[in-house]
Amino acid sequence: MPYSLEKLEELSDGDRDFITSVVSVFVEETxxxxKELEQAVQTGDFDAIYRHAHKIKPNVDLLGMEETTSLIRVLETKAKEHTDISGIKGMYAEVKEQIREVITELKTDFAL
Incomplete structure (x- = not known):
């Protein structure tokens, strides 16, 4: 499973309604x-890449997506330093695929 509800369960004291609500928001808004992050990556807008990566990072972290969180941290750092747009593009592609997979699983697991 590419995600873990451990942090959410701890944060919510096991409140299933809260967990389902957070998961629903993730599936709907991410x-x-x-798309906004992709546009920034395509145009090479380092500041926008940083902003969007920074916005997405806590959500993937909350869902225990450790590999994705690590990639976003590196992507965020490179964007902040205005370096390695080709590396950022590669990392973005990985992040996009990982998030797509998790959203698919969450929709199934939570009947969304």
Whole structure:
């Protein structure tokens, strides 16, 4: 499973309604956030890349997506330093695929 509800369960004291609500918001809002990040990556707008990556990072972290969180941290750092746009593009592609997979699983697991 590419995600873990451990942090959410701890944060919510096991409140299933809260967990389902957070998951629903992630599934609904993250695709739009990713589109904005993709546009920034395509145009090489380092400041926008940083902003959008920074916005997405806590959400993937909360869902225990450790590999994705690590990639976003590196992507965020490179954007902040205005370096390595080709590396950022590669990392973005990985992040996009990982998030797509998790959203698919969450929709199934939570019947969304």
């Amino acid at each position: 695709p739009a956030d990713m």
